[in-house]
Amino acid sequence: xxxxxxxxxxxxxxxxxxxxxxxxxxxxxxxxxxxxxxxxxxxxxxxxxxxxxxxxxxxxxxxxxxxxxxxxxxxxxxxxxxxxxxxxxxxxxxxxxxxxxxxxxxxxxxxxxxxxxxxxxxxxxxxxxxxxxxxxxxxxxxxxxxxxxxxxxxxx
Amino acid sequence: xxxxxxxxxxxxxxxxxxxxxxxxxxxxxxxxxxxxxxxxxxxxxxxxxxxxxxxxxxxxxxxxxxxxxxxxxxxxxxxxxxxxxxxxxxxxxxxxxxxxxxxxxxxxxxxxxxxxxxxxxxxxxxxxxxxxxxxxxxxxxxxxxxxxxxxxxxxxxxxxxxxxxxxxxxxxxxxxxxxxxxxxxxxxxxxxxxxxxxxxxxxxxxxxxxxxxxxxxxxxxxxxxxxxxxxxxxxxxxxxxxxxxxxxxxxxxxxxxxxxxxxxxxxxxxxxxxxxxxxxxxxxxxxxxxxxxxxxxxxxxxxxxxxxxxxxxxx
Numbered sequence: 001x002x003x004x005x006x007x008x009x010x011x012x013x014x015x016x017x018x019x020x021x022x023x024x025x026x027x028x029x030x031x032x033x034x035x036x037x038x039x040x041x042x043x044x045x046x047x048x049x050x051x052x053x054x055x056x057x058x059x060x061x062x063x064x065x066x067x068x069x070x071x072x073x074x075x076x077x078x079x080x081x082x083x084x085x086x087x088x089x090x091x092x093x094x095x096x097x098x099x100x101x102x103x104x105x106x107x108x109x110x111x112x113x114x115x116x117x118x119x120x121x122x123x124x125x126x127x128x129x130x131x132x133x134x135x136x137x138x139x140x141x142x143x144x145x146x147x148x149x150x151x152x153x154x155x156x
Numbered sequence: 157x158x159x160x161x162x163x164x165x166x167x168x169x170x171x172x173x174x175x176x177x178x179x180x181x182x183x184x185x186x187x188x189x190x191x192x193x194x195x196x197x198x199x200x201x202x203x204x205x206x207x208x209x210x211x212x213x214x215x216x217x218x219x220x221x222x223x224x225x226x227x228x229x230x231x232x233x234x235x236x237x238x239x240x241x242x243x244x245x246x247x248x249x250x251x252x253x254x255x256x257x258x259x260x261x262x263x264x265x266x267x268x269x270x271x272x273x274x275x276x277x278x279x280x281x282x283x284x285x286x287x288x289x290x291x292x293x294x295x296x297x298x299x300x301x302x303x304x305x306x307x308x309x310x311x312x313x314x315x316x317x318x319x320x321x322x323x324x325x326x327x328x329x330x331x332x333x334x335x336x337x338x339x340x341x342x343x344x345x346x347x348x349x350x351x352x353x354x355x356x357x358x359x360x361x362x363x364x365x366x367x368x369x370x371x372x373x374x375x376x377x378x379x380x381x382x383x384x385x386x387x388x389x390x391x392x393x394x395x396x397x398x399x400x401x402x403x404x405x406x407x408x409x410x411x412x413x414x415x416x417x418x419x420x421x422x423x424x425x426x427x428x429x430x431x432x433x434x435x436x437x438x439x440x441x442x443x444x445x446x447x448x449x450x451x452x453x454x455x456x457x458x459x460x461x462x463x464x465x466x467x468x469x470x471x
Binding site for chain 2: 049051052054055057059062074077078079101104108111116117
């Protein structure tokens with residue numbers, strides 16, 4: 001009985017701590033191809049504005065010098081919170097900075113909309129920031145799952 | 157009457173004016189001589205004339221606080237030292253810019269907005285998105301003006317500390333108080349459009365009080381910046397929002413009070429709200445993007461009008 005309990009506890013610890021690590025799959029993603037396909041395949045994305053380096057800084061506070069590549073879309077409708085960002089950081093230090101900035105952006109969008117746009121706030125809640133190695137992405141969209149599929153399909 | 161008595165009587169009048177004695181015969185303080193009497197009379201006359209002039213000048217300055225500028229426009233810049241004010245005993249950071257009712261607006265170009273910042277709630281956030289979209293497409297809009305905007309922002313909650321749940325806007329990716337962002341930007345013009353998220357909760361007086369506090373903080377962060385308050389914009393009334401606490405009556409009351417506040421403090425007041433009203437004083441349907449929602453957000457057509465108004469109302 002004691003051994004059984006130890007095994008169960010060990011399994012629980014392994015499960016919990018594995019979630020804390022950034023397990024890099026080793027894959028490389030084609031960010032630009034992902035962006036192109038998202039715009040082509042998803043109606044809502046086709047109406048959004050593509051982010052340039054200036055917008056990347058003003059909206060996210062992300063310095064282009066910290067990224068190898070990125071693609072991002074923002075909604076220009078103030079009542080819609082749809083947003084797409086995929087970025088590959090240059091190194092682990094840049095990765096932490098970028099991830100923190102995107103998290104701040106995510107948190108701000110939620111805080112701002114939860115009172116006056118509750119449906120949009122719910123959409124934000126259902127979406128999440130994900131990472132793989134030095135890649136970080138956030139899809140705030142009713143089509144978030146499809147966007148993620150498109151990204152994963154470009155993996156090498 | 158003897159001649160000696162006559163001679164004595166001719167100088168009696170003046171002597172009686174200047175000569176005095178105590179009843180007991182003391183001669184202390186006795187002043188004698190015609191010339192002395194004349195001197196005293198002349199002194200008295202001059203004193204009366206001088207005092208009259210000072211009093212009259214003081215009255216003129218109290219009744220005329222403004223003096224004409226070179227172009228004939230009255231401003232509140234030239235208040236003289238004799239003007240009395242019971243409310244300016246402490247040093248304030250308010251500037252003394254002309255208000256909407258007094259200033260002559262001028263049409264400006266993009267350069268004018270290069271060092272401007274626009275502060276606002278979701279309505280201004282929409283403007284920032286619209287401007288961002290145009291700039292991303294290569295258009296030059298509002299120069300290099302920056303935006304500190306956030307949904308649900310109000311004069312009140314902008315005064316609170318930053319927290320995970322606060323709605324302070326981000327500046328370069330960092331959430332911070334308006335004054336902290338302004339301290340980094342150091343704008344020369346600060347456009348403000350708030351109040352929609354204030355008036356239904358804090359009333360007109362509470363909103364003005366919070367506005368006063370917040371604007372003082374902004375001026376401390378960027379001394380000398382021109383404060384330009386934009387009138388709180390109207391609401392499109394529909395069945396879904398007709399019973400909400402926010403209504404056009406409260407918005408209009410706030411705008412009247414805010415205009416008076418701006419004039420009192422010497423801030424510029426831009427009545428942009430009037431550009432979007434329908435015949436009933438609400439937000440015109442063609443300018444409302446959320447008619448079945450809150451009824452306060454703008455369509456692209458409204459943003460175009462707003463931007464055009466800004467270009468035509470430089471100060």
